[in-house]
Amino acid sequence: MTKYFLVAYFFLISAATYSQEKIILSGFVKDAGSGESLIGALIQQEGTNNATSSNSYGFFSLTLTNPNAKVSFSFIGYETQVQDLKLTKNSRITVELKAKSNEIDEVVITGNQKNGNVTSPQMGRVNFTMEEIANVPVVFGEKDILKTIQLLPGVASGGEGTSNFYVRGGGSDQNLILLDEATVYNAAHLLGFFSTFNSDAIKDVTLYKGGIPAQYGGRISSVLDISMLDGNNKEFGVEGGLGLIASRLKVEGPIVKDKSSFMLSGRRTYADLFLKLSNDEKVNSSKLYFYDLNAKANYKFNDRNTLYVSGYFGKDDLSYSDLFSFDWGNATATARWNHIVNDKLFSNTSLIYSDFSYNVNVNSDDTDFTIASKIRNFNFKEDFAYYATPVSTFRFGLNVLHQKISPASIDSGDDSNVNSISVDSRQGLEAAAYISHDWKPLPRLGVIYGLRLTNFSVLGPGTFYQFDQDGEVRDQNNYGSEIVKNYLYLEPRLSLSYQISDQSSVKTSFNRIVQNLHQLTNTTSSLPTDQYVVSSENIKPQIADQVAIGYFRNFANNTYEFSMEAYYKSMHNQIDFRNGADLQANAYLEGELLYGIGRSYGLEWYFKKQRGRLTGWLSYTLAKSERQFDQINEGEWFNARQDRTHDISLVGIYDLSKKWTLGATFVYNTGNAVTFPSGKYVVDGRTTYYYTERNGYRMPDYHRLDLSATYDRKLKNKKFSSSWTFGVYNAYFRKNAYIIDFRESEDNPNVTEAYKVALFGIIPSVTWNFRF
Structure with a gap:
């Protein structure tokens, strides 16, 4: 057991040494029009593979290999912003991206990075926003998260008109449904014809049906965050x-x-x-x-x-x-x-x-x-x-x-x-x-x-x-x-x-x-x-x-x-x-x-x-x-x-x-x-x-x-x-x-x-x- 602790200690010391030799750029990526945080925005040092993405609060941290670097900030449906940085110390910034006008040709159902489905080791993960499902027809004409995910592979409808769903052969009770981290136990109105989620109030939806990250637990089939x-x-x-x-x-x-x-x-x-x-x-x-x-x-x-x-x-x-x-x-x-x-x-x-x-x-x-x-x-x-x-x-x-x-x-x-x-x-x-x-x-x-x-x-x-x-x-x-x-x-x-x-x-x-x-x-x-x-x-x-x-x-x-x-x-x-x-x-x-x-x-x-x-x-x-x-x-x-x-x-x-x-x-x-x-x-x-x-x-x-x-x-x-x-x-x-x-x-x-x-x-x- 001692050797494992020594390996872990050496790894953390190496990471700390690495960080001391580099400049760290951190901060938030937001919508310029509303100030909403952008989840999954791509932050990349130009001309390199050095990149990261913003978390669920829009926060990012990127260690630059060169203090005089150009860094691009991009998000589907928004204009890419490139900043020419000349840094002498670790810096924190807030970047506001402008939405593209009449953006209709980049509807992405899985992930916000254009080829994130290929490059990310995460599998069984689907991410989308309300704008991306606005034109998917559903019963009664209401934009509906739960009825939209039923159209994805591995996700089956619970029946005619219902918001109930099954993931990869599991039961409906085996899906963890979270709204701002709080568990929702019955996600249906009118016995399933409407879901409890008013699309006007929702920013981001992520479904995990496999490869579920360690921060989630409590349900054995899926997580809908x-x-x-x-x-x-x-x-x-x-x-x-x-x-x-x-x-x-x-x-x-x-x-x-x-x-x-x-x-x-x-x-x-x-x-x-x-x-x-x-x-x-x-x-x-x-x-x-x-x-x-x-x-x-x-x-x-x-x-x-x-x-x-x-x-x-x-x-x-x-x-x-x-x-x-x-x-x-x-x-x-x-x-x-x-x-x-x-x-x-x-x-x-x-x-x-x-x-x-x-x-x-x-x-x-x-x-x-x-x-x-x-x-x-x-x-x-x-x-x-x-x-x-x-x-x-x-x-x-x-x-x-x-x-x-x-x-x-x-x-x-x-x-x-x-x-x-x-x-x-x-x-x-x-x-x-x-x-x-x-x-x-x-x-x-x-x-x-x-x-x-x-x-x-x-x-x-x-x-x-x-x-x-x-x-x-x-x-x-x-x-x-x-x-x-x-x-x-x-x-x-x-x-x-x-x-x-x-x-x-x-x-x-x-x-x-x-x-x-x-x-x-x-x-x-x-x-x-x-x-x-x-x-x-x-x-x-x-x-x-x-x-x-x-x-x-x-x-x-x-x-x-x-x-x-x-x-x-x-x-x-x-x-x-x-x-x-x-x-x-x-x-x-x-x-x-x-x-x-x-x-x-x-x-x-x-x-x-x-x-x-x-x-x-x-x-x-x-x-x-x-x-x-x-x-x-x-x-x-x-x-x-x-x-x-x-x-x-x-x-x-x-x-x-x-x-x-x-x-x-x-x-x-x-x-x-x-x-x-x-x-x-x-x-x-x-x-x-x-x-x-x-x-x-x-x-x-x-x-x-x-x-x-x-x-x-x-x-x-x-x-x-x-x-x-x-x-x-x-x-x-x-x-x-x-x-x-x-x-x-x-x-x-x-x-x-x-x-x-x-x-x-x-x-x-x-x-x-x-x-x-």
Whole structure:
């Protein structure tokens, strides 16, 4: 062990010696018009391969090989700026880049550096901004992050119109969704038809589906990291949009010019207003709407310290008169302090809060009860980035997260025929530390390697049960405020790339990730009433090991981009349910669970044109996802619910003129695996179906065409601008199956027939967007 410490000590001393001989240029890259930080801007010493990129706060650090150097600053969609520097000491600057006017020919979906997909060792990473998805047609005409990422290889939709998604064969609960570092537990409005993310308030979106960096943990399939806009610190501005069923408004501006700013954005649907037109009094007094609010402010104390405060609150409200009501929503809050320790060391300290809750109320003559559930966490994070040399960057940090779950409990009225049921809360404490090294030991070889150490403590108080193989209680223990059980795991991460030429490279990656929060659902879409549980004495942490290899190639000066990736993922401690499991308000819920293993593997192809009047991409995924449980399907492997053999997406965006932009999306996929009855029997005149093979059947294949047209009206020498977006969802009226159910034939009761329920036909939409 001593020799390893000596090697590490020698390496750090060498890095320090190197830094003392060179000049360090550091600072921030920002938008000249708004002061927004630019994430992933390229900073390069002219005439050399010495380059770096700005981090998620726009900060960069570049060690110059010559104090009299020309340095270029570039970002897609912005004018490149070259500065002729004559430095005698380490210097810190702020560079403001001007946006190009009418920039339409450099739409990049993966990364901000033109050939970053080739040169970076990171694989399985997709990055885009809101401008880059503005013309992708989606249901109801709203720009939607979650529906756009479903068009990428390796990412599958959870179903018709839903915001739910699956990544590389994993479950929907295996995706970590972050909004300014805060966890979002249910990212859907109106049961999935809208996502919780108002695009007007979003600056940057990054999806990791493989090679996940060591700073992320807690979910075994993917990480979706979303950053909100900081707010314009130059001038005040207003923008928004009016649609057929939803409208939105954003206000931003400086608090102190060039020093602090704010952003406030809101959105609301008004589908419930149409209910007022009904002559039925019960319908007239019903509710059907959602709203959300994004807010962010920042203050720059000096060149070294900046404070950011942001929050999100969203709620859905659904009710039928005073007989039934159902509401659910997310709330997050984040406070972050950016501190430049020195020209090479950058730190970010975060305090984070997030929760998700739902309430169901039923009130009739003899039935009066409320079902309520909540999940809440507090998180402290400390992250550092050390820019040792132009080819060596270290990232390290720690985080401590306290999580508390109040499971669904029933509170009934005095005259109700429903009994009250109280279920103990569960809580846990997860502590993690990580270190990673982004290193380029050779001009054509890049490597990112790291290690994450995670410890999860199951906390009391509460009653914990042990169950036998049949799910019956065999023992119970009562704990006070103490640690019930600990789970300690090491999570290695590795990504390698070798650049074959300036336009092509091969990459490979491996990552192990542990997950201690589990969502219990027996449907293909995530519902607000799905239950959450933390790891316990019975429920072990989920573990996934994923290995991937890929080939990346650009053509015609990076106009065309091609990639092919293969992956294999093994999953341990997977959860499924016994037949007829009761998931709601059940103190013995863990007895309804079964534990097994899983595997998924596949090939992903991605071809994209990112410049010119016609842009877009074609993605194709060939995949398999399976599970194996001793008590299911006689112990044989069976298809996971989200198993989908073929998944194809074609996206095209055409710049018809300076005012008109056309968009089209075509999707095709194999139907999800589903369990259908294999037979039936009649007892006392009642028909009962019986089931054999789990997920042994398929829903019909799914395909759909969406179209859009945007008319952009800009007035010369005027700050006001507006646009109209017209869309058609499901343009050729394909009646895709949302549900397939079974019933007895009216003509012959001895015959059982299947029938299909389609959710959508053609859906037209129109939205007026404005800005001033």
